[in-house]
Amino acid sequence: xxxxxxxxxxxxxxxxxxxxxxxxxxxxxxxxxxxxxxxxxxxxxxxxxxxxxxxxxxxxxxxxxxxxxxxxxxxxxxxxxxxxxxxxxxxxxxxxxxxxxxxxxxxxxxxxxxxxxxxxxxxxxxxxxxxxxxxxxxxxxxxxxx
Ligand SMILES: O=C1C[C@@](O)(C(=O)O)C[C@@H](O)[C@@H]1O
Numbered sequence: 001x002x003x004x005x006x007x008x009x010x011x012x013x014x015x016x017x018x019x020x021x022x023x024x025x026x027x028x029x030x031x032x033x034x035x036x037x038x039x040x041x042x043x044x045x046x047x048x049x050x051x052x053x054x055x056x057x058x059x060x061x062x063x064x065x066x067x068x069x070x071x072x073x074x075x076x077x078x079x080x081x082x083x084x085x086x087x088x089x090x091x092x093x094x095x096x097x098x099x100x101x102x103x104x105x106x107x108x109x110x111x112x113x114x115x116x117x118x119x120x121x122x123x124x125x126x127x128x129x130x131x132x133x134x135x136x137x138x139x140x141x142x143x144x145x146x
């Protein structure tokens with residue numbers, strides 16, 4: 001069985017409530033329940049924190065345990081060298097996901113400190129970005145299978 005982690009950063013606990021015109025009106029918990037039924041062969045652990053260091057600790061803990069990480073770092077995407085360093089430090093591939101199209105928004109969202117450390121990025125495809133990232137991991141032959 002493959003083990004993936006979905007990691008959501010600050011303010012993403014408020015998906016469904018927060019600025020629904022940008023992020024939609026579905027809660028992440030509802031979305032995750034559907035996602036899990038789409039990937040019965042995958043163990044998907046979900047972690048969310050509003051605290052930078054807690055996100056880093058969780059990423060460290062994925063070493064040797066997960067085949068891949070799907071990370072929406074929220075606003076830390078645009079600020080956190082520490083998070084970028086954590087992605088470099090762990091031997092687990094990370095796909096960056098953003099619900100909104102960050103390149104179509106404010107200029108400060110156009111910089112991602114984490115993008116270059118990730119295997120790829122998905123932005124602007126709504127919640128489906130998580131599904132597409134999971135599908136990429138499942139189809140990836142280069143990854144060790146658990
Ligand atoms: O919190 C978020 C959410 C986001 O990562 C997204 O999923 O679109 C985009 C970020 O710029 C923002 O700070």
